[in-house]
Amino acid sequence: MKCISSLRMKAIDRNCECLGLLLIQLMENAGAAIAQSVREKLESGRVLFIAGRGNNGGDAFVAARHLAGSSGYIVKLILLGKARDIGTKEAFHNFSLLKFSRVEVIEITDSSQLEAEASDWYSEADLLVDAVFGTGIKGKIKEPESTAIDYINREGRAGKTIISIDIPSGLDPDGGSFEKAVHAGLTVTFHRMKAGLMSEKAKEYTGIIRVAEIGIFADAEQYTGPGDLMTLNRRESSGHKGDSGRILVIGGGPYSGAPALAALAALKAGADLVTAAVPAHVAEIVASYSPNLIVRKLSSNILCPEDLSILLDLINSHNVVVMGMGLGRAPETLETVRRILPFCRKAVLDADALAALSGTIFESLAGNCDLIVTPHAGEFALLRDMRTPESQDSCIKAVREFSEKEGVVTLLKGKIDIISDGKQTLLNRTGNAGMTVGGTGDVLAGLTGSLFSRNPAFLAAACAAYINGAAGDLAFEKAGNGLLATDVLEKITEIIKEADIG
Ligand SMILES: NC(=O)C1=CN([C@@H]2O[C@H](COP(=O)(O)OP(=O)(O)OC[C@H]3O[C@@H](n4cnc5c(N)ncnc54)[C@H](O)[C@@H]3O)[C@@H](O)[C@H]2O)[C@@H](O)CC1
Numbered sequence: 001m002k003c004i005s006s007l008r009m010k011a012i013d014r015n016c017e018c019l020g021l022l023l024i025q026l027m028e029n030a031g032a033a034i035a036q037s038v039r040e041k042l043e044s045g046r047v048l049f050i051a052g053r054g055n056n057g058g059d060a061f062v063a064a065r066h067l068a069g070s071s072g073y074i075v076k077l078i079l080l081g082k083a084r085d086i087g088t089k090e091a092f093h094n095f096s097l098l099k100f101s102r103v104e105v106i107e108i109t110d111s112s113q114l115e116a117e118a119s120d121w122y123s124e125a126d127l128l129v130d131a132v133f134g135t136g137i138k139g140k141i142k143e144p145e146s147t148a149i150d151y152i153n154r155e156g157r158a159g160k161t162i163i164s165i166d167i168p169s170g171l172d173p174d175g176g177s178f179e180k181a182v183h184a185g186l187t188v189t190f191h192r193m194k195a196g197l198m199s200e201k202a203k204e205y206t207g208i209i210r211v212a213e214i215g216i217f218a219d220a221e222q223y224t225g226p227g228d229l230m231t232l233n234r235r236e237s238s239g240h241k242g243d244s245g246r247i248l249v250i251g252g253g254p255y256s257g258a259p260a261l262a263a264l265a266a267l268k269a270g271a272d273l274v275t276a277a278v279p280a281h282v283a284e285i286v287a288s289y290s291p292n293l294i295v296r297k298l299s300s301n302i303l304c305p306e307d308l309s310i311l312l313d314l315i316n317s318h319n320v321v322v323m324g325m326g327l328g329r330a331p332e333t334l335e336t337v338r339r340i341l342p343f344c345r346k347a348v349l350d351a352d353a354l355a356a357l358s359g360t361i362f363e364s365l366a367g368n369c370d371l372i373v374t375p376h377a378g379e380f381a382l383l384r385d386m387r388t389p390e391s392q393d394s395c396i397k398a399v400r401e402f403s404e405k406e407g408v409v410t411l412l413k414g415k416i417d418i419i420s421d422g423k424q425t426l427l428n429r430t431g432n433a434g435m436t437v438g439g440t441g442d443v444l445a446g447l448t449g450s451l452f453s454r455n456p457a458f459l460a461a462a463c464a465a466y467i468n469g470a471a472g473d474l475a476f477e478k479a480g481n482g483l484l485a486t487d488v489l490e491k492i493t494e495i496i497k498e499a500d501i502g
C-alpha cells in the first residue's frame with residue numbers, strides 16, 4: 001500500500017488551502033468519518049473523546065458534535081489543556097461550537113486533575129476516542145498527555161473499544177517508533193496510509209486500520225504548490241558562508257547571457273557562493289553583468305578538454321554543478337561535458353549539455369552522480385531518441401519511464417512542466433506564455449541548482465519549476481508578454497520571501 005509522510009501530507013493540506021479548499025472543511029470531513037466509525041462500533045451508549053490542543057483534537061471536536069446529534073449517544077469530551085491554548089483557529093472554532101451541542105466538556109491542565117475530576121468519565125464510558133496527538137507529536141510526551149494515554153490503555157485492557165484518530169497517540173507518524181502509545185482497536189487515518197502505521201512495532205498498537213477519504217482533491221497532490229515549498233530545507237540561520245550552497249555554473253562561449261542568468265538565479269534562490277566558469281572571450285562580459293558574480297576564465301573561446309584540470313578543481317570546491325547554458329554544441333565542448341560528469345556529485349544539466357548525453361552515459365554515472373536534467377520537448381526527444389508525445393498522459397508516462405530507466409530526475413519544461421524521479425511525479429502549472437522568451441530556462445537551471453544544494457533532487461526540481469513560473473507570473477503582471485528573463489529573475493526573491501523559505 002502506498003504510504004504518505006507527515007511532511008508531504010502537510011504540503012498537500014497547504015496546497016488544498018491555496019486552491020480554496022480550507023482546512024476547516026477537511027476537518028469537518030475527518031470528524032464526520034470518525035463519528036461514523038463510532039456508530040459502526042457502538043449502536044448507542046456513552047462515548048468519551050480525549051482531545052489534545054492540536055488539529056487531531058480538532059477532529060475530535062467535530063466528531064463529538066456529529067455524534068451528539070445522533071440519538072442514543074451520551075457524549076463527553078476531555079480537553080487536555082485550556083480552551084485558550086488550542087493551537088489552531090480551525091480547532092478552536094470547532095471547540096467553540098461544542099457549547100451549543102449536547103457534549104459535556106471538561107478542561108484538564110494536569111494529571112492530578114485528570115485523576116480527581118475525570119477518572120469516572122473514563123470508567124463509565126463504553127467507547128473511547130483517542131485524539132491526544134496525531135501527526136504533530138514532537139519529543140518526549142508531557143503531562144497530562146502521558147497519564148491520559150495510560151488511562152485510555154487501562155480502559156482498553158478492560159475490554160472497551162478504543163478508536164484512534166489518524167494515528168494511535170504517541171506513535172511517530174513516519175518511523176513508527178514511540179515511547180508510549182495508545183493501544184487502539186481501530187485506527188481511522190485520513191486520506192492515505194501513514195508510513196509509521198505500517199512499521200512492525202506499530203502493528204500491535206493500531207488495531208484495524210481504516211483509511212477515510214476527507215475530500216482532498218487530486219490537484220492539490222498532483223500539482224506543485226506553496227505547500228511543496230514549505231517542505232524545502234530552510235537556510236541555517238547560524239550557518240557559515242558556503243553552508244547554503246556553493247554552485248558552479250559551467251556555460252557560455254557562443255553566448256554570454258545564459259550562464260550569467262543561471263548564476264544570478266542561483267544567488268537569488270539563496271546559494272551562498274556561485275562561480276561561473278566561462279570560456280575566455282566571454283569572461284569579462286559575464287563579469288560585467290553583476291558584481292555579485294565570481295567569474296573563472298577558461299582557456300579558449302569554447303569549453304574544451306584543456307579546461308579539465310581547472311574545472312575538476314572547481315568541481316571539488318562546489319557542491320552542485322549547473323552545466324549547459326549557452327555552451328554551444330562543438331564536438332570538443334560535448335566531449336568535455338562527458339568527461340566532467342563522472343567527477344560531479346550533484347549536477348543539473350540543461351540546454352547544450354543535454355546534447356552530450358548519449359548511449360550508456362547515465363548507466364556509467366549511476367550511483368556516483370545525482371542528476372537533474374531540464375529538457376524542453378525537443379531536447380527530451382533527442383535524449384530518448386524518440387518523439388515527445390503530444391498528449392499529457394503519454395508525456396507523463398514517458399518522463400516517468402525515462403527517469404526510472406536512467407536513474408535521474410527529469411524536469412520536462414512545457415506549458416505544464418512534468419517532474420519525475422521515476423517513482424514520484426509532479427506537474428507544475430505556474431508560468432505563462434510570456435515565458436517562452438529566451439533566458440527563462442537558464443534562470444530555471446540556476447534556481448534548480450541552488451535548491452538542489454540543500455534538498456533532494458526531486459523536491460528541488462519540482463519547487464524550482466514552481467518558483468520560476470510563479471516569478472514569471474508576477475513579472476507578467478507588469479510587463480505582459482513583453483517580459484524578459486531578467487524580469488523573472490527580479491521576482492524570485494518575492495516568491496521565496498512570501499513562502500518564507502529564504
Ligand atoms: N489533511 C490533513 O492532514 C488533516 C489533518 N487533520 C488532523 O490534524 C492532525 C495534525 O494536527 P497538528 O499538526 O495540529 O498536530 P497534533 O494535533 O497531532 O498535535 C499537536 C498538539 O500536540 C502537542 N504536542 C506535541 N508533542 C507533544 C508532546 N510530546 N507532549 C505533549 N504535547 C505535545 C502540541 O503542543 C499541539 O498542541 C492530523 O493527525 C489529523 O488528525 C485534520 O484536521 C484534517 C486534515
Ligand SMILES: [K+]
Binds near residue numbers: 130131132133134169
Ligand atoms: K490520535
